[in-house]
Amino acid sequence: MNVEGSTLKIESSLRCWVEVDLDAIRRNLRAIRSAIGGGPEILAVIKANAYGHGAPGVARAISRDVAYFGVACIDEAARVDGLGPRVFLLSPCLPAERPRAVGSGYVVTVSSAEEARAFAAIGPVAINFKIDTGMGRVGCPADAAGGELAEVNRIRGITIHSISSHLPSSDDDPEFTARQLARVEEIRAALAPLAPGAKWHVLNSAGIFGFPRHAHEIVRAGLALYGSACPPGFQHLLRPAMAWRARITLVRDMPAGATISYGRTFRAPRPMRVACISAGYADGYPRQVSGRGAAVLCAGVRCSVLGRVTMDQLVVDISEVPSAVPGDVVTLLGRDGGEEISASELAGLAQTISWHIFTGVSSRVRRIYNEPAEG
Numbered sequence: 001m002n003v004e005g006s007t008l009k010i011e012s013s014l015r016c017w018v019e020v021d022l023d024a025i026r027r028n029l030r031a032i033r034s035a036i037g038g039g040p041e042i043l044a045v046i047k048a049n050a051y052g053h054g055a056p057g058v059a060r061a062i063s064r065d066v067a068y069f070g071v072a073c074i075d076e077a078a079r080v081d082g083l084g085p086r087v088f089l090l091s092p093c094l095p096a097e098r099p100r101a102v103g104s105g106y107v108v109t110v111s112s113a114e115e116a117r118a119f120a121a122i123g124p125v126a127i128n129f130k131i132d133t134g135m136g137r138v139g140c141p142a143d144a145a146g147g148e149l150a151e152v153n154r155i156r157g158i159t160i161h162s163i164s165s166h167l168p169s170s171d172d173d174p175e176f177t178a179r180q181l182a183r184v185e186e187i188r189a190a191l192a193p194l195a196p197g198a199k200w201h202v203l204n205s206a207g208i209f210g211f212p213r214h215a216h217e218i219v220r221a222g223l224a225l226y227g228s229a230c231p232p233g234f235q236h237l238l239r240p241a242m243a244w245r246a247r248i249t250l251v252r253d254m255p256a257g258a259t260i261s262y263g264r265t266f267r268a269p270r271p272m273r274v275a276c277i278s279a280g281y282a283d284g285y286p287r288q289v290s291g292r293g294a295a296v297l298c299a300g301v302r303c304s305v306l307g308r309v310t311m312d313q314l315v316v317d318i319s320e321v322p323s324a325v326p327g328d329v330v331t332l333l334g335r336d337g338g339e340e341i342s343a344s345e346l347a348g349l350a351q352t353i354s355w356h357i358f359t360g361v362s363s364r365v366r367r368i369y370n371e372p373a374e375g
C-alpha cells in the first residue's frame with residue numbers, strides 16, 4: 001500500500017523519512033514575493049538544516065530566487081556557500097568564529113561598535129547592525145544606536161551592509177508589533193544620515209504576511225518558506241513542503257484490558273488491532289504527545305497513537321484499517337488522501353511550536369526530494 005498522491009519511489013527498506021516538495025517551497029517563495037511586491041530582497045532562512053528540510057537541497061532549489069541565505073553559524077554557512085546568494089549569519093559569532101566569517105565574506109550580525117571593531121581587526125567585513133526594539137536578545141539598545149553607529153562609521157574596514165531589528169511577537173501580538181514597526185520607521189529616519197547605503201530589514205514570516213508595508217529593503221523568511229503559517233490566517237497562501245513518513249513493522253490484535261507501552265498509561269477499552277510504527281522520539285517525533293490524542297495517517301485514516309512514544313517505535317490503533325500490513329507507509333506529518341496532519345497540530349499536542357517540530361526531525365531520518373538535485 002502506498003500513500004495516495006505520492007509519486008516518489010521510496011525504498012521499501014526505509015523506516016522513517018521526510019519527503020521534501022521543492023515545488024511547494026518555490027510556490028511559497030512566490031507567495032512571499034506577492035505579499036511584499038517586487039522591490040524588497042528576500043533572505044531565505046535556511047538555518048537548522050533548513051528547518052529540518054535539508055539545507056543543501058533547499059538552498060540549491062531556491063538559489064536563483066533569493067538574494068541571501070540566513071544561517072545561524074559558520075558550519076551552516078559553509079554548507080550553502082558558493083551557490084549564489086550571499087550568506088548571512090543571523091546569530092552573533094563566537095570570537096573564535098570571526099576569522100572564518102571575515103575570510104569567507106559572510107555578512108555578520110553585530111550589536112555594538114566594540115563587536116564591529118573585533119571583526120575589523122581581522123579584515124574588511126560587511127556587517128548587519130542589529131538594533132533591539134523589543135526582542136531583548138541580540139542588538140544594540142535603540143537609545144544607544146545613534147552613538148554606536150557613529151562610532152562604527154569611524155572603524156576602518158567596516159561596510160554597513162544592513163541595519164535590522166527582530167519581532168518578538170509578530171505571530172501573537174499585532175498591536176505591539178505595529179507599535180514596534182512604527183518605532184523602527186522613526187529610528188530609521190533618525191539614523192539614515194549615519195548609514196545612507198544600509199538596507200533595512202525587520203520582517204520574519206508572520207511579519208511578511210501581517211505587515212508587508214514594513215518590508216523595507218529585505219525580508220527574512222523562515223517558516224513561511226516551508227509552507228507553515230503562524231498565525232494560521234495565511235495558511236491558504238502556503239503549501240507545506242514536508243511529509244514525514246514511517247512504516248508499519250508489526251500488526252497485533254490486543255485483547256480488551258491490555259496495556260500498551262512504557263508506564264502502562266494506555267489500557268485497551270476493547271479488543272484492538274494495533275500496529276508498531278518505525279519512528280520514535282529519536283527520530284524527532286515528540287514524546288510529549290503521549291496520551292494527548294495524537295494520530296498518524298494510515299491509508300488516509302487517522303489512527304490514534306496509543307500510550308507513550310518510545311525511542312524508536314510508536315504504537316497506533318489500526319482497528320479501522322483492517323487491510324494494514326507490515327511495510328505499509330504511515331504519515332506522521334503531511335497528507336495522505338483527504339486527511340492531513342499539520343506541524344501546528346502536532347506542535348499544539350506537544351505544547352510547543354511548529355519551528356520546534358520541524359527542527360526536531362533528527363539526522364536518522366532520510367531527506368528525499370521530489371526532484372533530482374541540480375549541479
Ligand SMILES: *Cc1c(COP(=O)(O)O)cnc(C)c1O
Pocket residue numbers: 045047090166203204205206220221222223224
Ligand atoms: C530564524 C530567524 C528568522 C525566521 O523567522 P520565521 O518566523 O521562521 O520566519 C528571521 N529573523 C531572524 C533574525 C531569525 O533568527
